[in-house]
Amino acid sequence: MAKKDRKRRPSVYIAREGDREENFLKFLQEIFDPEERIKLYFSPEKGGNSNAILDRALKSFYPVSYAWFDEDDELDEEHKKELEKRWYLEQGTLKNIADRNLQRYNEKLNFPIIIVSYPYSAEGILIRLFNKKLPNLIKPVKNKEDFEKNKRRMKNSVDGFIGKMSDIEYYRKNLTKEYILEKSKEIEELKLLLTIFGVR
Numbered sequence: 001m002a003k004k005d006r007k008r009r010p011s012v013y014i015a016r017e018g019d020r021e022e023n024f025l026k027f028l029q030e031i032f033d034p035e036e037r038i039k040l041y042f043s044p045e046k047g048g049n050s051n052a053i054l055d056r057a058l059k060s061f062y063p064v065s066y067a068w069f070d071e072d073d074e075l076d077e078e079h080k081k082e083l084e085k086r087w088y089l090e091q092g093t094l095k096n097i098a099d100r101n102l103q104r105y106n107e108k109l110n111f112p113i114i115i116v117s118y119p120y121s122a123e124g125i126l127i128r129l130f131n132k133k134l135p136n137l138i139k140p141v142k143n144k145e146d147f148e149k150n151k152r153r154m155k156n157s158v159d160g161f162i163g164k165m166s167d168i169e170y171y172r173k174n175l176t177k178e179y180i181l182e183k184s185k186e187i188e189e190l191k192l193l194l195t196i197f198g199v200r
Contacts, residue, residue: 009036012196015043015056016068020158020167021122025193027171031180032197040196049073050099050116057112058082065112066196070121071100072147086111103192115192120147123154125189130174132161 016022022042029040043056050073057067075083080094080102087106094102100116118124119134127134135153138146162170181199184191 009039010064011039011041011062013041013043013057013060013062013065014068014196015053015060015066016046017053017070017117017122018046020126021068021117023167024122024126024171025196027168027175028180028193028197030172031175031177032194032199038197050075051079054079054083054112054114057114058086060112063111064196066115067112068115068117068122068193070117070151072120072144072151075099075102083112083114109195113192113195115189118189119150120154121151123151123158125187126158127154128187129180129183129190130161132157 014022014025016025025040029036029038041062043060045056047053050069053069054067054075057065077095080097081091083089083102083106084091084094087108087110089105093105097105099114100118102116103114106113119137124134135157137150137153141147141150165173180190180194184194184199
């Protein structure tokens with residue numbers, strides 16, 4: 001008897017900062033892909049600067065690859081040139097473009113897709129998603145130390161409203177598919193994350 005052909009699941013590779021990003025994506029999959037038609041592969045390495053995270057996505061063997069990083073480091077010129085090549089853009093197009101605006105030049109979602117957390121970190125996305133007030137931040141940010149202090153304040157803010165629950169438990173209790181779709185109209189990074197699950 002002939003073996004049944006097993007339909008291969010589309011695979012998506014994700015290079016990201018850390019556990020909070022990974023847990024949020026796992027929750028989004030519960031909502032938007034409960035049958036796990038899409039296989040998520042997370043880079044075994046976490047953290048690092050923007051260049052390092054993008055490198056992991058660029059080296060991926062998977063057909064769809066995402067790099068999700070904080071906005072604390074600017075991609076260097078070499079990496080921007082590589083994006084121009086991969087996205088079929090004229091050389092120099094991305095030279096003076098802030099990292100958080102780069103993906104706007106990749107409308108066809110060519111490999112790799114990049115998501116830059118705003119403001120500062122993944123916590124910035126979560127604070128906006130849950131309609132919480134941003135903590136008291138240092139402005140203007142003049143150096144790396146100020147930036148890191150702001151990131152810690154953002155993390156403490158999110159840890160504060162999530163409380164003793166795990167991130168995923170809090171999401172399950174407070175988020176619905178309809179609400180997430182509505183918020184994705186105003187949170188550009190959330191809209192990009194949903195493309196992982198075929199939401200356009």
